[in-house]
Amino acid sequence: MLFYKLFKDKDGRKVGFVQANEACIEAALLAGMRFFAGYPITPSSEMASVSSEKLPMYGGKFIQMEDEIAAMTAVCGASMAGLKAMTATSGPGFSLKQEAIGYAAMNEIPCVIVNVQRAGPSTGLPTQVSQGDVMQARWGTHGDHPIIVLSPSTVVETADLTFDAFNLAEKYRTPVILLMDETLAHMREKITLPAENELKLVERKRATVPPSDYRSFDTRFGDVPPFEPYGGKYHFHITGLTHDEMGFPIVEPDDVVKAMDRIHRKINNNLDDIVKVKQFQTDDAEILLVSFGTPVRTCLGAMEIGRKEGLKIGVLQLQTIWPFPDKAVLNLAKKIGKIFVVELNMGQIINEVQRASQGKSNIKGINKYDGLFISPDEILSHILESKG
Amino acid sequence: MMENIIHDYLRPKKSFPHVWCPGCGDGIVLNAMVRAIHSLGKSKDEVVFVSGIGCSSRAPAYTDFSSLHGIHGRALPFATGIKLANPKLTVVVFSGDGDALAIGGNHFIHACRRNIDITVVVINNNIYGMTGGQASPTMPTGAYGATAPYGNLDRPFDVCKLAAAAGANYVARATAFQFFQLEKCIKEGIEKKGFSVIEAVTPCPSLYSFFNNTGRGVDMLKKLRDRAVTTQKAATLSPAELEDKIVTGVFANENFREYCAGYAELVEKAERSKKNEESL
Ligand SMILES: Cc1ncc(C[n+]2csc(CCOP(=O)(O)OP(=O)(O)O)c2C)c(N)n1
Numbered sequence: 001m002l003f004y005k006l007f008k009d010k011d012g013r014k015v016g017f018v019q020a021n022e023a024c025i026e027a028a029l030l031a032g033m034r035f036f037a038g039y040p041i042t043p044s045s046e047m048a049s050v051s052s053e054k055l056p057m058y059g060g061k062f063i064q065m066e067d068e069i070a071a072m073t074a075v076c077g078a079s080m081a082g083l084k085a086m087t088a089t090s091g092p093g094f095s096l097k098q099e100a101i102g103y104a105a106m107n108e109i110p111c112v113i114v115n116v117q118r119a120g121p122s123t124g125l126p127t128q129v130s131q132g133d134v135m136q137a138r139w140g141t142h143g144d145h146p147i148i149v150l151s152p153s154t155v156v157e158t159a160d161l162t163f164d165a166f167n168l169a170e171k172y173r174t175p176v177i178l179l180m181d182e183t184l185a186h187m188r189e190k191i192t193l194p195a196e197n198e199l200k201l202v203e204r205k206r207a208t209v210p211p212s213d214y215r216s217f218d219t220r221f222g223d224v225p226p227f228e229p230y231g232g233k234y235h236f237h238i239t240g241l242t243h244d245e246m247g248f249p250i251v252e253p254d255d256v257v258k259a260m261d262r263i264h265r266k267i268n269n270n271l272d273d274i275v276k277v278k279q280f281q282t283d284d285a286e287i288l289l290v291s292f293g294t295p296v297r298t299c300l301g302a303m304e305i306g307r308k309e310g311l312k313i314g315v316l317q318l319q320t321i322w323p324f325p326d327k328a329v330l331n332l333a334k335k336i337g338k339i340f341v342v343e344l345n346m347g348q349i350i351n352e353v354q355r356a357s358q359g360k361s362n363i364k365g366i367n368k369y370d371g372l373f374i375s376p377d378e379i380l381s382h383i384l385e386s387k388g
Numbered sequence: 389m390m391e392n393i394i395h396d397y398l399r400p401k402k403s404f405p406h407v408w409c410p411g412c413g414d415g416i417v418l419n420a421m422v423r424a425i426h427s428l429g430k431s432k433d434e435v436v437f438v439s440g441i442g443c444s445s446r447a448p449a450y451t452d453f454s455s456l457h458g459i460h461g462r463a464l465p466f467a468t469g470i471k472l473a474n475p476k477l478t479v480v481v482f483s484g485d486g487d488a489l490a491i492g493g494n495h496f497i498h499a500c501r502r503n504i505d506i507t508v509v510v511i512n513n514n515i516y517g518m519t520g521g522q523a524s525p526t527m528p529t530g531a532y533g534a535t536a537p538y539g540n541l542d543r544p545f546d547v548c549k550l551a552a553a554a555g556a557n558y559v560a561r562a563t564a565f566q567f568f569q570l571e572k573c574i575k576e577g578i579e580k581k582g583f584s585v586i587e588a589v590t591p592c593p594s595l596y597s598f599f600n601n602t603g604r605g606v607d608m609l610k611k612l613r614d615r616a617v618t619t620q621k622a623a624t625l626s627p628a629e630l631e632d633k634i635v636t637g638v639f640a641n642e643n644f645r646e647y648c649a650g651y652a653e654l655v656e657k658a659e660r661s662k663k664n665e666e667s668l
């Protein structure tokens with residue numbers, strides 16, 4: 001059962017007052033998502049519910065699996081069969097999905113994984129907000145692996161970054177994680193989705209060679225191998241073992257390095273395309289707030305209030321958190337002497353800000369990890385405190 | 389003399405030599421499966437061959453079907469994603485006794501319950517081959533293994549009883565010695581709409597034998613021959629007489645609604661709701 005209704009405006013755009021969880025699935029459907037496998041967990045469950053209701057209407061498939069491991073694995077299978085596929089979960093479920101996320105990275109399987117963060121560790125505070133999974137989103141699965149992680153701060157941005165997530169997944173043949181949080185997930189805002197003719201959708205690159213010449217991980221056409229789905233003339237093998245272009249296991253050290261380098265290079269050589277940030281009043285700022293996800297809203301509030309009181313605050317929002325926006329952080333660190341990193345955890349992304357800013361700025365953390373959302377006053381009092 | 393068709397199904401490009409030890413049962417089961425697919429007249433284009441991790445799970449790399457060598461225990465959810473995404477495909481799965489019943493045990497019973505049209509061959513060698521002979525969920529009580537130096541404490545699963553109780557449409561067992569019966573069961577399994585489980589009891593002459601002195605491959609095959617009894621014969625035997633026997637035959641042959649067929653029915657209901665939505 002749906003708890004929202006969309007209306008069409010005069011230009012054919014769907015408009016509604018929806019939660020981010022709902023917006024994400026509506027956007028995913030527009031992005032071409034046709035397979036969702038899930039397992040219920042607060043605060044992400046609405047995504048499974050909406051998918052179960054909507055996907056069959058769009059010729060897509062929804063399946064509730066027996067656990068999150070199965071859900072993530074089924075997503076890999078469905079994507080290999082040619083469908084744009086996603087799953088959504090939260091904390092404990094995100095932990096369970098990790099091995100299969102690594103499989104997707106290793107086999108270059110396009111897919112989108114939503115993690116609506118709740119406070120942990122373990123079962124933690126199931127209904128309360130956190131951003132404690134920043135490092136897990138980057139390094140949760142074992143081994144060096146490439147990954148893209150996006151983090152929205154509003155309902156509208158959730159839809160926008162959901163489009164981006166699918167497009168990046170298809171373009172680079174990679175899993176993409178949408179890192180949300182409980183506050184955003186259940187927040188209602190007005191949203192206007194693009195009409196179908198306004199969408200710029202990316203589809204995975206298909207093979208141009210005849211079946212006899214097909215390779216599962218062909219590098220002759222660039223670092224992103226062309227994709228053919230299961231079923232049809234192209235017969236191919238994939239495996240989680242380190243493999244050559246044919247998908248067969250390798251152990252020769254040089255071959256291993258070549259394979260590892262390429263799956264990282266396809267992301268790292270395209271940072272300008274992948275890494276997105278937003279800057280707010282950074283031109284004249286003397287104090288910079290760096291944040292991502294829902295706390296960005298609070299930072300903007302603190303900026304507005306602070307400026308009225310003579311504090312020249314600017315905000316850097318990291319929409320892409322992995323790969324980390326090194327360049328944007330360094331450029332601002334060179335200009336602005338004071339940086340506060342605002343995050344709802346005990347300090348995770350701050351380590352990256354410190355690394356990227358190369359000692360050019362004075363960096364402090366504003367951290368909240370009591371299960372509650374942060375207010376502009378809390379941010380401002382930290383700033384004033386440090387002024388002494 | 390049986391026609392040898394296996395070479396028509398091996399990958400033309402490098403994926404050899406295979407990893408299996410001399411006398412291993414895995415190649416026998418692979419041959420039976422290939423022959424079953426061949427006899428059904430399936431095109432290679434429509435088959436996807438999925439596996440988990442283990443010695444037996446290496447099989448998909450060697451045949452010229454599209455294939456997925458997955459994660460330990462997760463062959464069935466991979467296969468479920470593929471099948472539901474494209475129900476026209478014939479999805480066959482190889483899974484070891486550890487892969488299917490220990491780490492993948494939950495997926496196994498749920499795949500049976502879901503009754504999706506996939507055929508899984510559980511290659512039961514009563515041991516973890518790939519990792520060096522540890523106890524598996526089908527290892528007999530008292531048998532020895534790398535993690536059972538004093539004899540296995542646990543009781544073994546009966547794969548077929550488990551699958552039938554969990555709701556699979558087709559359940560059968562054959563040993564690697566009974567090649568033609570095995571081929572026939574796999575064929576019936578693939579033909580059956582719904583989830584099919586074929587337990588193939590195989591020799592592991594390297595590791596099971598190392599810990600339990602069961603001889604070489606041929607000795608173990610002969611033993612399988614001697615231990616096998618049909619379901620009909622088994623019905624006449626006492627529990628004591630059945631002690632060391634392997635009951636072979638068909639244990640379930642049902643026609644519960646298949647999952648993808650059920651999904652297609654659900655889509656019709658959803659399309660009616662969509663009309664409401666579009667009338668906004
Ligand atoms: C998550 C995980 N745990 C453990 C392993 C190690 N492992 C690889 S194969 C295997 C067991 C294989 O036994 P079985 O499934 O019976 O297959 P067989 O080798 O006997 O054919 C184990 C435990 C793994 N690959 N992944």
Ligand code: SF4
Nearest residue numbers: 408409412443517592
């Ligand atoms: S260890 Fe056993 S199961 Fe594995 S290949 Fe050798 S004989 Fe076969």
Ligand SMILES: [Mg+2]
Nearest residue numbers: 484485515517
């Ligand atoms: Mg085994």
